[in-house]
Amino acid sequence: MAFKDSPIIDFPHWSLYLHENQIYLGWVYLWARRQDGLDFLSMTPEEEESFFEHARCVKNLLGNLFHPDLFNYASLGNVTPHLHVHIIPRYRELRHFEGQTFVDTRWGDNFAPYDQNFVIPNEVRHRLKTIIKEGLSTT
Numbered sequence: 305m306a307f308k309d310s311p312i313i314d315f316p317h318w319s320l321y322l323h324e325n326q327i328y329l330g331w332v333y334l335w336a337r338r339q340d341g342l343d344f345l346s347m348t349p350e351e352e353e354s355f356f357e358h359a360r361c362v363k364n365l366l367g368n369l370f371h372p373d374l375f376n377y378a379s380l381g382n383v384t385p386h387l388h389v390h391i392i393p394r395y396r397e398l399r400h401f402e403g404q405t406f407v408d409t410r411w412g413d414n415f416a417p418y419d420q421n422f423v424i425p426n427e428v429r430h431r432l433k434t435i436i437k438e439g440l441s442t443t
Contacts, residue, residue: 311335312433313440317354320362320440322433323390327422328415329399329406330366332436333390334359341387344379351387359391365439366393370401376415402428 311319312332323331336351347355363375372393379389392415395408404424 309429309433312437315354315358317348317351318358320358320436322429322436325418325420325422326406326424326429326432327418328392328394328408329401330370330372330393330432330436331390332362332366333388334362336387338387342381342385343387344389347387355389359389361440362391362436365436366391369435369439370395370399373397373411378415402431404428 309322309324311321313320314337317337318334319337321333321335323333325331334355336347338348338351341347341351359377366372366375370393373396374394376392376394377389378392379387381387394411394415395406396411398408399406410418
């Protein structure tokens, strides 16, 4: 997972990033700010409380923005061995955003493998980050 972007927003224990692949519109992840964080179950009590607070806010916001039919959550660490949790909106039917069409071709299955070549214009990425940040700033 490459950090091509700055975080959408920083919280005391977590940073929220827009996943570089938006095959699932609104796919984000919370990244532990503690450098030695590795495992989901090794969260400190403060990280755990903060994680669930912010993850719920993110889920609610993405739900209001894009109306996903389901959410997937993943904390794998195979590719990037650091404590982070993906929040992946899933869609039974296609979605449109800023002139782009998003199709969840794996609806009803695991989110992976997914089309790793799916790309959206930088302007659309920027707009996604902006509306998520604005939405979280008002909660």
